[in-house]
Amino acid sequence: MKTRIISAIVLLPLLIFILIKGGYYLAIFTFFCALIGINEFCNALKEYSSKQTKFLLFTMTFFQMLAVYKNEEKFTIAFIFILLFLQGAMVVLEKIKPFEAALSIFTFCYISISMSYIYLLSEEYPKFFWYVFIISMFTDTFAYFSGYFFGKHKLSPNLSPKKTIEGAIGGIVFCLLACYLYAHFYHQDMGYIIIPFAIIGSIVSQIGDIFASAFKRQMQIKDYGNLIPGHGGILDRADSIIFTASYVYITAMLFDNFNF
Structure with a gap:
C-alpha cells in the first residue's frame, strides 16, 4: 500500500500537467502509453503474439498517432484494413496462425485507436x-x-x-x-x-x-x-x-x- 501511495503522489501531478497542457505533450504521452500497452498485451498473449506481430502493431500505432496529430483521423479505417491485409498475408504464408492475426487487429483497435481518441478529444x-x-x-x-x-x-x-x-x-x-x-x-x-x-x-x-x-x-x-x-x-x-x-x-x- 505504501508503494502504491508513493507512486500516486509522484505520478499524479505529472499526469495532470500533461492533461492540462495537451498538444504535443499529450500526443507523445498517449503514443508511448499505447506502445507500452501493446507490449504488455502482446506479452500477456504469449504464444499468440509473435515478434513480427508486435513490431507491426508498433508501426501501425506510430502511423495512427501521427495521423490524428495531423488531424487526419480518417486514415484510421485505412490502417485497420492495412493491418488486416498484412496479417492475412502472413497467415497465407503460414508465418502466423489465424487466431494471432485476429488478436492483432483487436489489439490495434482496443489499445492504439482508443488511446488516440484521448488526444483527439482534447483537440476536437x-x-x-x-x-x-x-x-x-x-x-x-x-x-x-x-x-x-x-x-x-x-x-x-x-x-x-x-x-x-x-x-x-x-x-x-x-x-x-x-x-x-x-x-x-x-x-x-x-x-x-x-x-x-x-x-x-x-x-x-x-x-x-x-x-x-x-x-x-x-x-x-x-x-x-x-x-x-x-x-x-x-x-x-x-x-x-x-x-x-x-x-x-x-x-x-x-x-x-x-x-x-
Missing part, C-alpha cells in the same frame, strides 16, 4: 475531454467504496469476484453527480442528455474494468506489467479509460454532428 472536443477521466475515476473510486461498505451481491463472480452490484450502482450514482456538476458549470449545452450520457458512460467504464480482469484471468496473470510500482502496468491503470475514451469520442461526434 475539449469540453468532452475531461469526461473521460471524470467518468472513469469517479466510477472506479465510488464503485470500490460502495462495494466495500454495502456490497453483498456479486456482479461477476467468475471474472471479478470483488465486484458487487451495490458497488456498480454506487459508481453509477456518483459518476452521474460528478458529470452533472461538470456540465452545469462548463458544458451547459449538454442539457438533460448528461443523465443518460453519464449513466451509460459509467456502465461502459465498468465493463472495461471487468473485461481487463477477465482477460488477465484467462491468461493466468495477476497484472499486465510492473511499470508503475504498486499499480502494475499501463493497462492495469487504463483498463476503464480505454473503453471510456472510445465511448466519449463517439458521443462527442454524435453530439457535434446531429446537434443533440
Whole structure:
C-alpha cells in the first residue's frame, strides 16, 4: 500500500500537467502509453503474439498517432484494413496462425485507436475531454467504496469476484453527480442528455474494468506489467479509460454532428 501511495503522489501531478497542457505533450504521452500497452498485451498473449506481430502493431500505432496529430483521423479505417491485409498475408504464408492475426487487429483497435481518441478529444472536443477521466475515476473510486461498505451481491463472480452490484450502482450514482456538476458549470449545452450520457458512460467504464480482469484471468496473470510500482502496468491503470475514451469520442461526434 505504501508503494502504491508513493507512486500516486509522484505520478499524479505529472499526469495532470500533461492533461492540462495537451498538444504535443499529450500526443507523445498517449503514443508511448499505447506502445507500452501493446507490449504488455502482446506479452500477456504469449504464444499468440509473435515478434513480427508486435513490431507491426508498433508501426501501425506510430502511423495512427501521427495521423490524428495531423488531424487526419480518417486514415484510421485505412490502417485497420492495412493491418488486416498484412496479417492475412502472413497467415497465407503460414508465418502466423489465424487466431494471432485476429488478436492483432483487436489489439490495434482496443489499445492504439482508443488511446488516440484521448488526444483527439482534447483537440476536437475539449469540453468532452475531461469526461473521460471524470467518468472513469469517479466510477472506479465510488464503485470500490460502495462495494466495500454495502456490497453483498456479486456482479461477476467468475471474472471479478470483488465486484458487487451495490458497488456498480454506487459508481453509477456518483459518476452521474460528478458529470452533472461538470456540465452545469462548463458544458451547459449538454442539457438533460448528461443523465443518460453519464449513466451509460459509467456502465461502459465498468465493463472495461471487468473485461481487463477477465482477460488477465484467462491468461493466468495477476497484472499486465510492473511499470508503475504498486499499480502494475499501463493497462492495469487504463483498463476503464480505454473503453471510456472510445465511448466519449463517439458521443462527442454524435453530439457535434446531429446537434443533440
